[in-house]
Amino acid sequence: xxxxxxxxxxxxxxxxxxxxxxxxxxxxxxxxxxxxxxxxxxxxxxxxxxxxxxxxxxxxxxxxxxxxxxxxxxxxxxxxxxxxxxxxxxxxxxxxxxxxxxxxxxxxxxxxxxxxxxxxxxxxxxxxxxxxxxxxxxxxxxxxxxxxxxxxxxxxxxxxxxxxxxxxxxxxxxxxxxxxxxxxxxxxxxxxxxxxxxxxxxxxxxxxxxxxxxxxxxxxxxxxxxxxxxxxxxxxxxxxxxxxxxxxxxxxxxxxxxxxxxxxxxxxxxxxxxxxxxxxxxxxxxxxxxxxxxxxxxxxxxxxxxxxxxxxxxxxxxxxxxxxxxxxxxxxxxxxxxxxxxxxxxxxxxxxxxxxxxxxxxxxxxxxxxxxxxxxxxxxxxxxxxxxxxxxxxxxxxxxxxxxxxxxxxxxxxxxx
Ligand code: CTP
Numbered sequence: 001x002x003x004x005x006x007x008x009x010x011x012x013x014x015x016x017x018x019x020x021x022x023x024x025x026x027x028x029x030x031x032x033x034x035x036x037x038x039x040x041x042x043x044x045x046x047x048x049x050x051x052x053x054x055x056x057x058x059x060x061x062x063x064x065x066x067x068x069x070x071x072x073x074x075x076x077x078x079x080x081x082x083x084x085x086x087x088x089x090x091x092x093x094x095x096x097x098x099x100x101x102x103x104x105x106x107x108x109x110x111x112x113x114x115x116x117x118x119x120x121x122x123x124x125x126x127x128x129x130x131x132x133x134x135x136x137x138x139x140x141x142x143x144x145x146x147x148x149x150x151x152x153x154x155x156x157x158x159x160x161x162x163x164x165x166x167x168x169x170x171x172x173x174x175x176x177x178x179x180x181x182x183x184x185x186x187x188x189x190x191x192x193x194x195x196x197x198x199x200x201x202x203x204x205x206x207x208x209x210x211x212x213x214x215x216x217x218x219x220x221x222x223x224x225x226x227x228x229x230x231x232x233x234x235x236x237x238x239x240x241x242x243x244x245x246x247x248x249x250x251x252x253x254x255x256x257x258x259x260x261x262x263x264x265x266x267x268x269x270x271x272x273x274x275x276x277x278x279x280x281x282x283x284x285x286x287x288x289x290x291x292x293x294x295x296x297x298x299x300x301x302x303x304x305x306x307x308x309x310x311x312x313x314x315x316x317x318x319x320x321x322x323x324x325x326x327x328x329x330x331x332x333x334x335x336x337x338x339x340x341x342x343x344x345x346x347x348x349x350x351x352x353x354x355x356x357x358x359x360x361x362x363x364x365x366x367x368x369x370x371x372x373x374x375x376x377x378x379x380x381x382x383x384x385x386x387x388x389x390x391x392x393x394x395x396x397x398x399x400x401x402x403x404x405x406x407x408x409x410x411x412x413x414x415x416x417x
Contacts, residue, residue, distance in 0.1 A: 003033050003177070003181040003185065004033060004034055005030070005033035005034055005035040005180075005181065005184055005185075006033075006034030006035075007034065007035075007036065008033075008034075008035045008036070008085045008086065008184050009035070009036045009038070009083055009084050009085045009086075010030055010035045010036070010037050010038070010084060010085065010086050010087075010088060010180065011037075011038050011039075011040065011080050011081065011084040011086075011087045011088070011112065011116075012026065012027060012030070012037060012038070012039045012040075012054075012088055012090065013039075013040050013041075013087065013088070013089040013090075013092075013096075013109045013112060013113065014039060014040070014041045014042070014045040014049070014054070014089075014090065014091070014109075015041075015042045015044065015045050015089065015091060015092055015093040015095070015096040015109060016042055016043075016044020016045050016047065016048065016093050016095070016096075017045075017048070017091040017092075017093045017127045017128060017170070018048060018127075018161040019091045019127040019161075019169070019170035020041075020045045020048035020049045020091055021048060021049050022090075022091070022170050022173060023039075023045075023049070023054075023090050023091065024049060024053050024054065024057060025173045026088075026090055026173050026176055026177070027039065027054055027057040027058055028057050029173055029174075029177050030177065030180070031057055031058065033177070033181070036060075037057075037058040037060065038058065038060050038061075038063075038080055038084075039051075039054040039055075039058055039060070039062045039063075040062070040063045040064070040077075040080065040108045040109050040112050041054070041062060041063070041064045041108070041109065042064075042093075042096065042107055042108075042109045042110075043064065043065075043107065044093070044095075045064075045109075046064055051064055063076055063077075063080070063108045064108060065107070065108055066107060066108045066111050068108065076108075077108060077111040077112045077115055078115050080112050081112045081113070081114075081115035081116045081117070081120075082115065082116075082117060084116070084120060085120070085121075085184060086120065086121045086122075086123070086180060086183055086184055087112075087113070087116050087120060087121070087122045087123070088122075088123045088124075088125065088176065088180060089109075089113070089122075089123070089124040089125065090123075090124075090125035090127075090153075090170065090176055091125060091126065091127035091170045092124040092125060092126045092127070093126075093127070093128060094126075094128045094132045094133070094135070094137075094138050096109065096110070097124065097126060097138060097141045097142065097145065098137065098138075098141050100113055100124070100141070100145060100150075101140075101141035101142075101144040101145055102141075117248075118149070118248040119248040119249050121151065121183040121184070122149070122150050122151070123150070123151045123152075123153060123176075123179055123180065123183065124145065124150055124151070124152055124153065125152075125153040125155070125170055125171050125176050126138075126142075126152065126153075126154075126155050126168075126170075127155055127168060127169065127170035128155075128168050129160060129162050129164060129168055130160065130164055130166030130167050130168045131164075132168070133155065133166075133167055133168045134167070146369075147244065147245050148245055149226070149245065149247065149248070151179065151183070153171045153175060153176055153179050154171065155167055155168050155169055155170060155171060156169040156170075156171055156172065157169065186230050186231055187231060188231060188232035189231055189232065189410050190228055190231040190232045190233035190406065190410065191231075191232035191233075192232070192234075193232070193233045193234070193273045193274065193413070194233070194234045194235075194236075194271055194272040194273050194274070195225075195228045195233045195234070195235050195236070195272060195273070195274045195275075195276065196236050196238070196265065196268055196269075196271070196272040196274070196275045196276070197221050197224055197225050197228070197235065197236070197237045197238070197275075197276045197278055198221065198237075198238050198239070198240075198261060198265065198276070198277050198278055198279035198281070198314060198315075199218045199220070199221020199222055199224075199225070199237055199238075199239040199240070199242060199278050199279050200216055200217070200218035200221060200239040200240040200241050200242035200244075200279055200280070201213045201214045201215070201216040201218070201240045201241045201242075201279070201280045201282075202240040202241075202255070202256065202257055202258045202261060202279065202280070202281050202282045202311075203240060203241055203256050203257065203282075204257055204258065204282045204284070204285035204286060204311065205256075205257070205286070205289050206286045206289065206290065206294065206306070207289065207290040207291075207292065207293050207294045208290075208291070208292070208293055209293050210293075210294070212282055212284070212285065212286065212308075213240075213241060213282065214280045214282065214366075215280075215366040215367060216240075216242075216279070216280035216366055216367075217242060217243045217244050217366060217367040218239055218240075218241075218242025218243065218244045219242075219244045219367070219368075219369065219398050220278050220331075220371065220398050220401070220402070221237065221239065221242075221276075221278035221279060222237070222239075222242065222244045222245075222246060222247050223247075223398040223399045223401070223402040224276055224278060224402040224405060224406070225237045225247050225250045226247035226248075226249075226250070226399070226402070227399065227402040227403050227406055228250075228402075228406055229247065229248075229249040229250045230249070231406060233274075235249070235250040235251065236250070236251045236253065236268060236271075236272070237250050237251070237252045237253070238253050238254075238255050238261055238264050238265055238268075238279075239252060239253070239254060239255070239279070240254075240255060240256060240261065240279055240280075240281075241256075243367070257282075257285065257311070258281045258282050258285065258311035258312055258314060259285075259311065259312060261279065261281060261314050262312040262314045262317055265314050265317070265318055266317060266318070266321070269318060269321055269323075270323065272326065273325065273326060273327065273413065274326070274327045274328075274329065274409055274413065275315075275318050275319075275326065275327070275328045275329065276329045276330075276405070277314060277315035277318070277328075277329065277330045277331060278331055279314070280333065280366075281311065281313070281314055281315075282311055283310065283311060284308035284309065284310055284311060285308065285309060285311050286306055286307070286308060286309075287307040287308060287309045288307070313349070315328070315330045315349055315351070316348075316349040316350070319349050319350040319351055320350065322350070325413075325414065327352045327353070327409060327412065327413050328350075328351050328352050328353075329351065329352065329353045329354070329355065329405070329409065330345060330346070330349055330351045330353075330354045330355070331354065331355045331356075331357070332345045332346075332354050332355070332356040332357070333357060333359045333365065334356065334357070334358055334359065335358065335359060335360050338356050338357075338358045338374070339356065339374065339376070339390065341356075342354050342356035342374070342376050343376060343387070343388050346376050346377075346378060346388060347378070347387070351378075352377070352378070352412065353375060353376070353377050353408065353409065353412070354375070354376045355373050355374075355375055355401075355405060356373060356374045356375075356376060357371055357372060357373045357374075358372070363395045364395070368398075369397055369398060370395055370396060370397055370398065371395070371396065371397075371398050371401045372393070372394070372395045372396075373392075373393050373401055374390055374391065374392040374393065375390065375391040375392075375393070375404075375405070375408055376388045376389070376390050376391075377389045377390075377391075377408075377412075391408070
């Protein structure tokens, strides 16, 4: 049965691919969900399927040119992009992906896409020949788009229109409708809940040009922030250095060092219901910060000794000052003895939950898009054996891990909606 998307405004962008005819099926399915559908087409798409088909299916004008202005006092591409609850590009040709990645706006579809606000979910369902799909240019464009938060509905494999067999078929219409439904029907189960998240890597300066840091990208912390915000939470992220793009709809404050991160987190400690320490915080910082760049010594001195001092543990400091009803979650990044090390951190830092991950496992850890984690919780009865409950999860995208973490938190916090 089709989902109920009554009143949701969806903008369907159709580009030039033989599978453009399947976009008509998609429009028909979306129409049955009660969604209000508008369609824009590239010139190439009109070579595969006529605008009249979409006009009949949607009962709305179909735009194929940037100068098509059905309502005289409104600029069509701005209006369509900004009023949509969700934008889907299906099929997305290699050319269209390239234009999106580079911000080109030279027709009605690309001008609409450039005018889509950051907070609006944007999905692309690519379809093309296998060689085009596997071309490094297409791969790079998809990396760029994913980093910006665009959701890619991966193409399937099989016999393609060009008679090649391989990957590149437009995903099944049912799969596309499901992805759209998932985006539009997000439960607001964190409404009214404040979440403070630390993310990224701290940097501890040595001199004006050097610092001690680590390989964290901030992807996990940002994925948590994005999911929590979409589920209705009020989210504050205190982030060190990150390479990931900050998510829309959250407040972001930068903290370079562990000390700064701690003081910011403590200053906000009364304002949150849930704290998630996803940052990779330096455990040590240089004992002295040189005011001038440290110079290379003469030929006879081949060694230099750095004296390091312990930094504050942000997570432990927050957990130590936890108030009634607050829920504190940490991460354990381990390279060995995953569960016993994570259990020690859960206990010693006084946490309500810890997310353990072996950062050496393939598909887990720093700067990947996936993670393999196990959740640990203290037993309700302190004397119980084992002293913690564990919940291992399979390899998932960081977005999926974020949702699982939030599900686990939601089932444990007492906050009535
Ligand atoms: N953490 C923190 N402040 C620190 C160190 C860690 O807030 N100075 C937090 C991290 O954000 C994470 C958890 O503590 O949620 C565990 O971090 P991890 O690096 O795995 O462990 P450490 O406590 O630093 O211990 P070790 O380096 O010995 O594994």
